[in-house]
Structures are given as structure tokens and as C-alpha cells.
Amino acid sequence: MRKIYPILALFLFTMLALLLKADEVNVTGDWELTVTTPRGEMTSDIGFVQEGENLTVTTKDRQGNEITGQGTVTDNEIEWTITRSTPRGEMTVTYKGKIEGDTMSGEAQMGERGSFEWSATRKE
Numbered sequence: 001m002r003k004i005y006p007i008l009a010l011f012l013f014t015m016l017a018l019l020l021k022a023d024e025v026n027v028t029g030d031w032e033l034t035v036t037t038p039r040g041e042m043t044s045d046i047g048f049v050q051e052g053e054n055l056t057v058t059t060k061d062r063q064g065n066e067i068t069g070q071g072t073v074t075d076n077e078i079e080w081t082i083t084r085s086t087p088r089g090e091m092t093v094t095y096k097g098k099i100e101g102d103t104m105s106g107e108a109q110m111g112e113r114g115s116f117e118w119s120a121t122r123k124e
Contacts, residue, residue: 025076025099026050030123033059035108037116046120055080071095078104 033046046059055071057080071080081094095118097106102122109115 025073027055027073027078027099027104027122031104031120032123033118033120035116035118045123057082061085073099076100078106 027048028050031046034041034043044059049056050073053072053074055073057069057071059067061067061084067082067084069080069082076099078099079096081092083090083092091111094109097104105119107115108118
């Protein structure tokens with residue numbers, strides 16, 4: 001009977017590891033991003049490719065030029081940074097937020113322009 005305890009413990013440990021792995025967040029895909037600014041809501045498409053905790057971000061500026069950035073996903077927290085070219089020069093924007101299923105939201109720090117709320121919804 002004592003021989004079964006190590007086997008049972010190994011089985012339970014394996015099942016727990018599989019359950020924890022199933023709960024991992026993966027944001028890979030296309031999303032619709034909305035940033036609330038003093039000028040109103042600004043909506044754009046954004047794509048994420050997640051490999052482990054590393055994140056690659058792709059979006060476009062108002063002229064249709066591709067912008068890429070990097071970030072991380074840890075548990076249900078997301079953070080990424082992109083640099084946009086503006087008439088006033090380059091502006092680095094850092095997004096931080098929480099992921100909840102097919103939605104996420106948080107705050108974007110836009111250099112000297114301050115911070116603004118953002119939200120995103122996964123596209124189907």
C-alpha cells in the first residue's frame with residue numbers, strides 16, 4: 001500500500017501543474033484598442049504576439065505606417081511600450097494594465113502629455 005503514495009503524489013502534482021498551465025494568459029491575436037484622451041476616444045487596431053512572458057506589439061500610426069513595440073505579460077498583468085513620431089517629435093507611450101479574458105484595460109503614460117485610460121477587446 002505504501003508504494004501507491006508516491007505514485008498518487010506524482011499524479012496529483014502533474015494534474016495541478018496542468019491546471020495551472022491551462023490558466024495561463026495568452027493575448028496573441030488582433031485587438032481593438034481605445035484610448036480616452038482630452039480630445040475624446042481614439043480607437044485603433046493592435047496586434048500582439050506572445051511567447052512566454054515576452055510580447056511583440058504591432059499597430060499603425062494615423063498615416064498608416066507600422067509601429068512596433070515590446071512588452072511583457074506576467075500572470076494577468078500586461079505592459080508594453082511603443083514610440084510614435086509626432087509633429088512635435090518622437091513620443092514614447094507605455095501601456096500598463098490588467099487582462100480579464102478577452103478584455104484588458106489600464107493606463108497609458110504619454111510622456112509630458114500625462115496619462116490616459118485605455119481598454120482593449122479581442123477581435124473575433
